[in-house]
């Protein structure tokens with residue numbers, strides 16, 4: 108589906124045409140995300156020059172100081188998603204509660220997003236990203252956000268790095284688009300992305316080793332014996348993007364400090380699990396598939412292990 112260099116909008120429309128029942132609503136939803144993230148990309152690129160680094164001084168629901176780029180990204184996502192009229196409700200990492208846009212009253216979808224994940228890396232110029240997860244509106248209440256991840260209609264991320272890439276899936280393969288800033292178009296650069304069955308890299312914050320369960324310590328020690336290399340950027344979108352392309356394992360497990368891990372289910376673990384599974388990999392809490400977890404609150408955390416199927420299988424044998 109889609110030939111190299113095809114622009115994102117044409118790709119979205121060609122996908123829409125494959126489904127006779129499609130109304131174009133999801134296409135409009137995806138193009139709203141595209142527009143918002145192009146603007147975020149331009150601000151991220153200018154961050155170091157436009158002197159918008161530094162703390163905005165506020166604290167978000169995660170208890171973290173909010174950087175100005177965070178605020179701008181959150182506002183940009185809300186504005187474009189609300190204006191699209193396709194979303195009945197929005198949930199953001201930056202907001203305590205879901206919001207129900209006036210224009211989205213007839214919206215068929217709901218969306219949970221992390222507007223700028225990894226924002227603690229902004230002032231050291233490390234890759235950061237936007238993550239989104241789209242579900243169907245069911246009851247028209249906040250309960251709609253508590254659908255299992257396998258029911259996602261679409262999920263994806265935009266990684267702001269040496270180039271800006273949008274990677275997403277509607278459940279029919281995973282495709283990556285690279286932004287050509289000269290023309291302002293996302294062009295298909297990574298059609299039908301698939302993880303290798305096994306990788307050679309593990310990606311985990313080893314400073315938490317003392318707090319891990321014994322089985323995980325045994326597993327990570329075994330990877331070192333096998334000659335795996337360690338790669339950890341501390342920015343989930345960048346670490347997952349590398350894992351999607353190169354294979355291996357990315358993990359943010361529970362430990363003695365973080366009993367449920369650190370990453371959020373709705374707008375970090377679940378959308379990334381959707382992508383990884385639709386690219387042939389696996390994603391688990393260590394006890395159950397991420398996509399089968401029944402969410403209970405907007406900002407709940409889960410332990411996360413994702414990556415190449417053979418690597419995740421080996422890990423499960425140790426846990």
Ligand code: P6P
Pocket residue numbers: 224225226227312341342343344346359369
């Ligand atoms: P740690 C970034 O703050 C983030 O939310 C994810 O992007 C990243 O994977 C994780 O936290 C890094 O956490 O504890 O290793 O710094």
